[in-house]
Amino acid sequence: MNVKRDEKIGVILFLLPVLILFIAFFVYPVIYLVIMSFNKWSGFDAPVFTGLTNYIKIFTDKVFIRSITNNIIWALVAGFVQVPLAVLTAILLSYKPRGWKIFRTVYFFPQVISGVALATLWSAVYNAQYGMLNGILRILGLGHLEKNWLGSLDTAFPALLIYWVFYVGYFMVIILADIQSIPEDYYEAADIDGASRIRQSISITVPLAKTSIVTCMLLAMINGMRQFEQVYMLTNGGPSNRTSVMVLYLYKEMQNYAYGTSSAAAVVLICVGTIVILTLRNTIGRPNY
Amino acid sequence: MSTDAVRIKKDAIRIKRDVSPASIILSILKWTFLLFLFAYAVFPVIWLAIASLKTNGELMANPFSLPKIWQFKNYTKAITVSGIGRMMLNSVVISMAATALNILITSMAAYSVSRFEFKGNKLLQTAFSSGILVPLNALMVPYFVLISNIGLYNKMGGLILVYTAIGVPISTFIVMGFMKSVPKELEEAAVIDGANFYKRFFTVIFPLSRSGIVTAGTFQFLTCWNEFVYANLLTSSQTVRTIQLGIRYFTNQFSTDYVSMYAAIIVSILPSITAYVLFQNQIIAGLTSGAVKG
Missing domain, CATH: 1.10.3720.10 (MetI-like)
Structure with missing residues (x-):
C-alpha cells in the first residue's frame, strides 16, 4: 500500500515513540560510549579529553585481559558445547520417544527462572559446607574430592562455566521446531536407502535446520559476551579476579567513578561482540537477524 | 516399488536395527542422556525446596535428609x-x-x-x-x-x-x-x-x-x-x-x-x-x- 498524503502523518506519528526510544537507548548510548572512552570523567566535574589513555590502561590491566579471555571461553563453550548439546537433544526428541513432550517442558523450565535466582540456587549447590555437590560426592564415597568450588582458584571458573551448559531447553525448543518442519519424505527416502538414523541426522537434519542452529549459536555466544549476573552473584570476579568478565569489569570501574575507563571497556565489548557476529555470519552461515 | 513393498522393506530395516547390540547400546545412551538432562533441570530446585523446610542443623548434618518436622516457619521468617x-x-x-x-x-x-x-x-x-x-x-x-x-x-x-x-x-x-x-x-x-x-x-x-x-x-x-x-x-x-x-x-x-x-x-x-x-x-x-x- 502506498502512503497517501493523509496517511503520511499517521505513519510518522505511529513511528515516533519507538524511534525516539530507539535513538535514545540504542543509537545515542553507543556514540556516547565511544566519545566518553576518550575522556577521563569521575561523574562530578567536566570530562577531560585524554586520548587513548583509557584504552592503554585497560589493555595493560591483567584483570581486563583475564576478563576478555573468560568471555571468549564462555562464548565458545556456549556456541560449540551448549548449542551442539541442544541440537543432539532436539534430534533425539524429534523421533518422539516416550514422554518427549514432558522432556521438552522440563528442559525448558530453567529458562523461566531469572539468572539471579538460578545463580543463588547454584551457590547453594556449590556451598562448601552444606552444598548439594559435596553431599553427592560424599554419598558416592568420593569425599576426598570435596571442595570449596567457587572459592578455589582452579575450580571457580569451571564451576561458573559448567552449570548452565546443560540447560539446553531454550535452544532445543527453537531447533526442534525447525526439525519438525522438515518434510517426512526425506527421511523415508533415506530409510529406503538404508541410511542409519545417525547418518540421517548428519546428512538431512543438521543441514536443513542450519538457520535455526546458527541463530542459536549467535544468541548463545552473545550471551557469553554479556554475562554479568551469574558472575556477580556467585564469585563477584574472585578469587583474585580469576572469574572476572568484561561487564563485571566495566561495572566495577563505574562503581569507582572511572566512567571513561568503564566506557572504553564497553566499547571493546561491543567491538568483540560485533566481530563474533560477523565471523559467525561469514563462516558458518546466516542467522535470522 | 509399490507402497506395500516400501513399507515391508522399511519394517525390515526397522526390525533389523532394533535387535542389533549396537542399537541397544545407543538406546541406553540416549535414555541416560535424556534422563540426566531431566534430573539436571529439576533436581536442584527440588533439593532447595526440601532444604528450605529443614532446620539449619539438619541441613548441616546431611544435605539430602528429609526434614523431621517440616519447618514452615522458615517461610514465615x-x-x-x-x-x-x-x-x-x-x-x-x-x-x-x-x-x-x-x-x-x-x-x-x-x-x-x-x-x-x-x-x-x-x-x-x-x-x-x-x-x-x-x-x-x-x-x-x-x-x-x-x-x-x-x-x-x-x-x-x-x-x-x-x-x-x-x-x-x-x-x-x-x-x-x-x-x-x-x-x-x-x-x-x-x-x-x-x-x-x-x-x-x-x-x-x-x-x-x-x-x-x-x-x-x-x-x-x-x-x-x-x-x-x-x-x-x-x-x-x-x-x-x-x-x-x-x-x-x-x-x-x-x-x-x-x-x-x-x-x-x-x-x-x-x-x-x-x-x-x-x-x-x-x-x-x-x-x-x-x-x-x-
Missing part, C-alpha cells in the same frame, strides 16, 4: 525478614507498565513499517532487528547518565522507561512478522468502508495480530520480571526494589540462616514456576519467537 511482598508488588507494577507501554508503541511502529512503503522503511527494519544483538549490559554508563539527568534515578518510572525501551527491537521484530501475514484485502475492505489510518489499526490490524502481540507481550513481561542489571544500577532504596534485586540482598539479610534464605529463594521463583505450569505453551512460544524467522 523468609517473608517477614526479606520484605518480599513489597518487592513482588514493585516487580508486578514495573513489569506490567513496561509491557503495556512497550506493546502499544511497538505494535504502532510495526503497523507503520510492515504495511506501508516509504523511504527508509527497509533501513528501519534492519536497524530494529540488529538492535536485538546489542549487548545491553555494555550500556550501563550512558543509561545511568541518561536516567539520572532526567531525574528518574531510584524511581520506578526510570525502570519502566528503560524496560520499555530495551524491549523495543525484539517486540517490533515479533509483531512485524505477524502483521505482515494479515491479508491486504482485509485492510483494503476497511479503506472502502471509510476507515482511516487509526481506525484500521485499532479495529482491523491490532485485533488480527493479537497472537503476535500476546507472544511479544509474554516475552517482554518475562524479560522485565527477570531483569537484574539495570534494577541494580538504577535504584538504591528499598522502596523501589524489585524481586530480582531483592534476591541479591538475601545473603546479607539472612547471613548464616541458610534455610530461611532458601525459603526466600523458593518464594521468589514461585510466581515464575506457577506461570510456567499454567501457561507453558504460551511462554515457550513467547520466549522463543524472537529467534524464529518472523
Whole structure:
C-alpha cells in the first residue's frame, strides 16, 4: 500500500515513540560510549579529553585481559558445547520417544527462572559446607574430592562455566521446531536407502535446520559476551579476579567513578561482540537477524 | 516399488536395527542422556525446596535428609525478614507498565513499517532487528547518565522507561512478522468502508495480530520480571526494589540462616514456576519467537 498524503502523518506519528526510544537507548548510548572512552570523567566535574589513555590502561590491566579471555571461553563453550548439546537433544526428541513432550517442558523450565535466582540456587549447590555437590560426592564415597568450588582458584571458573551448559531447553525448543518442519519424505527416502538414523541426522537434519542452529549459536555466544549476573552473584570476579568478565569489569570501574575507563571497556565489548557476529555470519552461515 | 513393498522393506530395516547390540547400546545412551538432562533441570530446585523446610542443623548434618518436622516457619521468617511482598508488588507494577507501554508503541511502529512503503522503511527494519544483538549490559554508563539527568534515578518510572525501551527491537521484530501475514484485502475492505489510518489499526490490524502481540507481550513481561542489571544500577532504596534485586540482598539479610534464605529463594521463583505450569505453551512460544524467522 502506498502512503497517501493523509496517511503520511499517521505513519510518522505511529513511528515516533519507538524511534525516539530507539535513538535514545540504542543509537545515542553507543556514540556516547565511544566519545566518553576518550575522556577521563569521575561523574562530578567536566570530562577531560585524554586520548587513548583509557584504552592503554585497560589493555595493560591483567584483570581486563583475564576478563576478555573468560568471555571468549564462555562464548565458545556456549556456541560449540551448549548449542551442539541442544541440537543432539532436539534430534533425539524429534523421533518422539516416550514422554518427549514432558522432556521438552522440563528442559525448558530453567529458562523461566531469572539468572539471579538460578545463580543463588547454584551457590547453594556449590556451598562448601552444606552444598548439594559435596553431599553427592560424599554419598558416592568420593569425599576426598570435596571442595570449596567457587572459592578455589582452579575450580571457580569451571564451576561458573559448567552449570548452565546443560540447560539446553531454550535452544532445543527453537531447533526442534525447525526439525519438525522438515518434510517426512526425506527421511523415508533415506530409510529406503538404508541410511542409519545417525547418518540421517548428519546428512538431512543438521543441514536443513542450519538457520535455526546458527541463530542459536549467535544468541548463545552473545550471551557469553554479556554475562554479568551469574558472575556477580556467585564469585563477584574472585578469587583474585580469576572469574572476572568484561561487564563485571566495566561495572566495577563505574562503581569507582572511572566512567571513561568503564566506557572504553564497553566499547571493546561491543567491538568483540560485533566481530563474533560477523565471523559467525561469514563462516558458518546466516542467522535470522 | 509399490507402497506395500516400501513399507515391508522399511519394517525390515526397522526390525533389523532394533535387535542389533549396537542399537541397544545407543538406546541406553540416549535414555541416560535424556534422563540426566531431566534430573539436571529439576533436581536442584527440588533439593532447595526440601532444604528450605529443614532446620539449619539438619541441613548441616546431611544435605539430602528429609526434614523431621517440616519447618514452615522458615517461610514465615523468609517473608517477614526479606520484605518480599513489597518487592513482588514493585516487580508486578514495573513489569506490567513496561509491557503495556512497550506493546502499544511497538505494535504502532510495526503497523507503520510492515504495511506501508516509504523511504527508509527497509533501513528501519534492519536497524530494529540488529538492535536485538546489542549487548545491553555494555550500556550501563550512558543509561545511568541518561536516567539520572532526567531525574528518574531510584524511581520506578526510570525502570519502566528503560524496560520499555530495551524491549523495543525484539517486540517490533515479533509483531512485524505477524502483521505482515494479515491479508491486504482485509485492510483494503476497511479503506472502502471509510476507515482511516487509526481506525484500521485499532479495529482491523491490532485485533488480527493479537497472537503476535500476546507472544511479544509474554516475552517482554518475562524479560522485565527477570531483569537484574539495570534494577541494580538504577535504584538504591528499598522502596523501589524489585524481586530480582531483592534476591541479591538475601545473603546479607539472612547471613548464616541458610534455610530461611532458601525459603526466600523458593518464594521468589514461585510466581515464575506457577506461570510456567499454567501457561507453558504460551511462554515457550513467547520466549522463543524472537529467534524464529518472523
